[in-house]
Amino acid sequence: MAPLMKSKQETIFSSKTLTYFLQLAETMNYTQAAQILGITQPALTQQIKKLERTVGAPLFYSVGKKLRLSEAGNTMLAATHDIYEVLNQATDEIQQSTSAESGEINIGLLASVEYSVFEDFAIQYYKENPDVVINFHMLTRKEIWDRLENNRIDLAIMYLPDDSIKNWKPYRAKKITNEDLLFIHTNDKLANRKKIRLKDTLTNVWATYPREYYLDQVIRENYKNAMVDLPKAVARFTTPDQIYQFSAETDAYTALPNSYIVSKGLTGNMHAAQFEPAIKFDLAFVFRKDKDEIPRVGRLLEAFDQYLADKDYITRLTQIHNAKYGVDHTKGAED
Template identity: 55%
Template sequence: MGKKLHLSDAGNTMLAATHEIYGILNQAADEIQQTTSATTGKIQIGFLSSVEDAAFDAFIAHYYTLHPDVEISFRMMTRHEIWERLENNQIDLAIMYLPDDTIKNWKPYDSRKIIDEELLYIHHDDTIAEDVPVRYQDATATPWVTYPEDYFLSHRLREAFKNELVDMPQGVAQFTTPYQLVQFVNRTGVNTALPTSFYQAHKNQIKAQANPFQPAINFELAFVYRKEKVDIPRIAAFFDEFNNYFSQQDYLSRLVANRVKLGE
């Protein structure tokens, strides 16, 4: 007798076939794009919504003055939306934090670091000296405002507290952008955690102190893309201009220069 095909086997076979078909279609689309011009067309960018965007807004405006026939589509997304659209070839580039374990198979992808980041403890305890690292158990006495639980920075915080065998601080509110977090901190006196770049760009508007954690919570901001994308002329030209722009003035300096005033 022949071997019976279980429903689970059939489902796995269909899923594998679907992925193969999507892979062929994506490759074909990229190969077509590789024959296009470096100075015309469209670039789809997915931008992590919890990242400060002022430096990128300024760069895209600069890029437009050089390449007015290249249309940039810049969309704020969650990290799960970003990975889904990368997988389906609906965006060309993602700007996000790494390392990210949302996707298990990195083989089709590559990344380019933009800056190194560190998560800072934002608080109102003026007995803590400036720049002194704060232990996790000392960061739990006051309630916190945080990102939603499925956001990258919330995930990194939970992992850091878990590794130190310390319970997460009491959460009293959740918001999806750093601007909202800071406005809540300023109005209520609760604590939070923010990337170094955002704090440095807005520290004069943040009514709280910043200290590193001990041990530190490090990560990076990076471009993520399918490997074939760099063979598309306008994507390669975009990267070249990005590197040139931030070599003239570094990312953090651009961020500070183009920062958006926080709401009152």
């Protein structure tokens, strides 16, 4: 018997076609999308043209050097998101019937977040729930949202608000704590100041986060809103440890979350102060709606609530620091 020809639906929804389309729709750049996908640009172009022939309309068009989604492309993008949403909901419904005492929980942790409290919680949680496997993934903000979208992580631990995310409808946020961004320096003339104006932080070069990292964008936005020049960055690192070490060795200014300073302490002649005006944001769990209905995920969130109810976030950080270093030499800025 002759094999059946593939239907239009089978052609459109092949394993790779939608992945290629989504990546190009996100980057709007064939070269960049092909690099991310690990294929050649001609191969990507061929797949997109094949999809366009199948649906009978162009999905993209160019304005000068810029790529744009056509009306058909926007329809296809919305449909693709709907497909993934249905699949994610089906996965969640299946998992909601599983046990609270066993299974895996995947947590995406923003790489710039101080992780010691979550590490301590995971140790305690394992002792009480040895059959639940917690997998922590240190991720960039983009990686977190990609994995949330594709249901590859159950929970994200990240900073909010995040204006780069346009579609919050499928997600919920659960606040963990409020964060202060602190100005870190070795300038003796500023040593006794608990608050420092933005314009006074420009007398030296900076070490900071990579461009497009959440905290780099927070810094840029606050300086722009205050109509103050941006700090001159001479080094950029992905983790607070790297930033702090560079600043300590070179006397470069920087900015780090208060939680990091409470957890690690200040060494040598390093000083911390609040910005004026203050730069604040939240640390929060982010997850797809109904994800907390999965027994093991809901139980973990409840256990974390109790963990912080027993001792608040900053107290936990301070105790972890003191246990590690034996003395309390934290010098975080006072409120």
